[in-house]
Structures are given as structure tokens and as C-alpha cells.
Amino acid sequence: MKVIIYSTKDFEIPYIERANKKKHKLTFVSEALNSKTALKAVGYDAVSIFSGDQASIITLDKLKDFGIKYIALRSAGYDNVNLNTAARLNIKVANVPSYSPYAIAEHAVSLLLALNRKLIESNERVEHFNFDLNHLIGYDLNNKTIGIIGTGRIGSIMAKIMHGFGCNLLGCDIEENKELVDKYGLTYVALNTLCKQADIISIHVPLNGDTHYLINEALIEKMKKGVTIINTARGAVINTEDIITGLENGTIGALGIDVYENEQDLFFKDHSHEIVNDDNIIKLNAMPNVLITGHHAFLTDEALTNIAETVIYNLDCWGDNKNTENELTNIITKVTPT
Known part of the structure; x- marks a missing residue:
């Protein structure tokens, strides 16, 4: 199968090539997929995209015209793909549902610890041989209350880690995980x-119609004064201005x-001279x-290995005319073209 891989980063190429084992003919391009760059997909069977790529209605229509049959995501999230349109066009889409929940949860904890203990500021001072300790006071995590919004794979790992710190755990999700309650x-x-009750709030929900701007002015007004908020989920889950x-x-x-x-035009690029x-x-x-x-919570050796292997697995299934359990378009009711 001929596959064009959009938004390629130098660090991921060895992982993908190693997982591919020369089975598929891969072309790596640094450009993100959009309605303009879709033209690069002419002559290919499949595209692989990352979270910054946009598979909108217009883009998908073009991909269909260019002969694309498959879209292999290199991410768990799929809010950047119009699945209804993909299903209507008979373009199969599959994601990487679980590459490493530990990578994301551990990064969330890293953000929390660095903020709480003022590690960045402390290090900057020491670099200038300033060893003053004023304004570096943090707080014990032990006995603090952490609210975990979304207790799926990543949120569950977050709960496990924070339990180890001695935190009181609150959870909010449409489905309750009894193991987290019992354990x-x-x-x-x-x-x-x-x-209202959490000292720390960590967000681990997908972005959809229900979670867009979930954290907004009305909800912030209910929070404890001085609350710490951690978001390693999707940017638009929180209203940045609020x-x-x-x-x-x-x-x-x-x-x-x-x-x-608004990371699409910012992240994964060097804007230091702009x-x-x-x-x-x-x-x-x-x-x-x-x-x-800059959206690098996933950036561990284990996660990159799992992402690459799952992407190639999905392509292998399609190449052998088999279904992959990671296919997303199966959950969409196909619309009969008019």
C-alpha cells in the first residue's frame, strides 16, 4: 500500500520505518494535511495524519477524488476528522486508542510538580547563581483534593499516581470506574x-460537542480560590480567555x-525568530x-513505539482486506448519498 504521512517529525520516522519493515511504501512530508496540501495525496492509497492535521469536509472530498481509501491517525483523539463525511465517502479511519496512558498522566503530574514547587523559576535563579528562596513556596500534595475530569485510560493512571501522593480523589465522568473507587x-x-472542592483539577476528556469549553467562566467562578488546573487533553476543552x-x-x-x-498554527514549529x-x-x-x-506529553519511547506499530497494524489490516478493531467509521451511521 502507498501511504503519505503528513506532519512528519524527524523523531518519529525511525519508529515508523522500524514498525513498517518495508511492507508499505511510505512517503514522509512535513506539511500538515489541509484542503490545499491534500493534492500531495494524489496517487496514494492511504494517508496518515496527526492531531494538527485537518480532515475537514472539503479536505475529505478532495482525498476521495484523489483515490484515498484509508486514513490512519497517529493519535488517540480524532476531533480533527469529520467522521460522518468519511463514512459517507467510504473512507475508513482508524486511530491509536491506547499508545501509552502512562506518558500523558506522568506528564500531567510533571506539570503539577514543576508549578507547585516553582522548579522553573528556581532553576533560572540558580543559573545566575541566585540561591535566594523567597517566593518559591509550594504546598504538600499529601491530603490535597484532586479532581480528575475524565477517568478513562489516562485519568485512571492519574488517579493511581495521585493516590500514591496521598491525595483525596474526586472523579467526574459519564461512566464510573468501580476499580478506582474500590482501590x-x-x-x-x-x-x-x-x-468547588478540588485544590487541583486535572483534565482527561476527549474534545467533542459536550466538552468544548467545558471549563468556562461559570465553572471557574465555582472553583476554590488558588486552584491549580492541569490540561493534557485537548486545548479547546478550556476557554482560554476565561x-x-x-x-x-x-x-x-x-x-x-x-x-x-489555537495550537494548530503554533505548535510543532519554531517561531522563535517571528x-x-x-x-x-x-x-x-x-x-x-x-x-x-508544546503538545509533547506523548513523547516517550514507549508511546512512539506503540503509535508506530498500531498505525502499521491498521494499514496491514486494510491492505489484507480485513477490519481493524481501531476503526472509527464503524461507529458512525453511514449516510446514503443523495
């Missing part, structure tokens, strides 16, 4: 209750994010109680 003493509560207001008025004491709602035209990211970057990483 770690997690208590499921309504979202409003979680926000978050900035919460940081400015002191309701939010600290913010750690690996994702950003003027960035994004007021919100500029404001967040200027705040000492905000820590931002």
Missing part, C-alpha cells in the same frame, strides 16, 4: 461539586497545559504561574 478511594461527584481572567483575578493559582485551543500574532499565548507565556509545553 484508590475515588469518589464520583458532579462537575460543579468537583470544582482561564486568563481567572488567573488575573487570582481564582486560578496556577495553570499547566500541554495543549492550546512575531507571534496570538495575544492569548503571549499573555499566558508572560505569567509566572503558567507552565506551557
